Amino acid sequence: MIVTDSGAATTVLGEGPPRRWRSLARRGMLFSECESIDHVALEPGGLLQADPEAGTEYLWYLIRGDATFHVDAHGPGRTVSTGHAVLVPRGSHGRLESVSSTELIVVTCVPDAVAHRLPPRAPSLTAPARGIPTATNVDHIAYTVPDLDEAVRFFVDVLGADLLYREETIRSDSDDWMREALNVHPRATTDIAMLRLGPVTNIELFEYTAPDQNRVLPRNSDHGGHHLAFYVRDIDEATAYLRKQPGVQVLGEPRLVTAGPIAGDRWVYFLTPWGMQMELISLPAHLPYEQETLHRRFGPCESWSPAQRPAEGDR
Structure with missing residues (x-):
């Protein structure tokens, strides 16, 4: 040598x-x-x-x-x-x-x-061959909730989110702006809160009023059905924590996937106090689907908190 x-x-x-x-x-x-x-x-x-x-x-x-x-x-x-x-x-x-x-x-x-001094992508790399031109990342996901105050408290106190800001009520009393821009009733109104949920996810919450509002939350089997999933390192500890939270309904015990592309996955669903569907999920280090493709699911992250928060003087 x-x-x-x-x-x-x-x-x-x-x-x-x-x-x-x-x-x-x-x-x-x-x-x-x-x-x-x-x-x-x-x-x-x-x-x-x-x-x-x-x-x-x-x-x-x-x-x-x-x-x-x-x-x-x-x-x-x-x-x-x-x-x-x-x-x-x-x-x-x-x-x-x-x-x-x-x-x-x-x-x-x-x-x-x-x-560490280089840009996130080397300048020689080309843009993706498909998808939205100039797109760089998913900015946020959004949900409509029955009570914005209740939802913000739950996301912050139980799920660990940070409230970033709330907006003034959005409405239009004289034209069709709400229908044209948001695809809702023209006399609908909405209040909005933006939260940071963990290291990579921005969550936008809406509370709407509208003359034609449907107030029944969709199930997973309904069109528009949805859920929000959280990766956890210890699903049994996380499940026990949720069972202690007022108004939370955990749907049974964590289940194990024994075959298929995500064999080894453990998961359990739970409902928020207003009925929104969420999930806990915990995965092994390697999954069977990885043998078939070079593409990978994102995560897990090393920790829940962002890697670096701005100093007081930078805010």
Whole structure:
């Protein structure tokens, strides 16, 4: 093993050497935090050079052949043989010159110190091939409740949400704005509250009045049926907590899915005091469907609270 300086391993590949294959691995939620693993073949006298301006670290591992590693253009070379690796820290010079026909595994990655300064997506990545142009994320989900004050208290006190703001009553007494914009009766009125629920979800709650209002909540089997699900690490503890909350109805005991794409899932439904359907769900680390697709469900998050709240002076 030849180590020039750093204990971290990674690499940048010049344009010259022929690459036989490439594998990409993502190390974090940002696409910028990634590694590329390349299989490179060099003829005698072929060169592999580290780019000190690229902001990356370098690893060159010889799987066949012999080469000489030079720290800089004028420094003495050091022999590198099959099974040896060269690690070059970020910002350093280095070149590897093959003595014989040589094959290498070249690992290129962006270290955390650099990745944290990069945008959430590398500029070279293209937009999704389908979907809404320029969309970046789901902003919020919304529910209409019978009593906004009651619902806000339940979401905050029982479910752990943060109330962000409430709006003035929205109405239109002289035109069809409510029908045209919101698809409700033109004389409907609504009060709105926005809440932050855990690390990734904004919840908007509406309390409507309307001459043609249907006040029966849909069941799951009805058109418009819905529920809100919470991931929990311990579903038995979470269920016991809900059973103690006034007005909450837990629908039986947690059930286990024993077959199919989400085998290992444990879940239980519960009803809020006004009858809205919700769910607790707890999943194993790996699910059977993951064998069939590269796409993944989101979560779980490390914690319920956002990673960083703004300081008092930034609000």
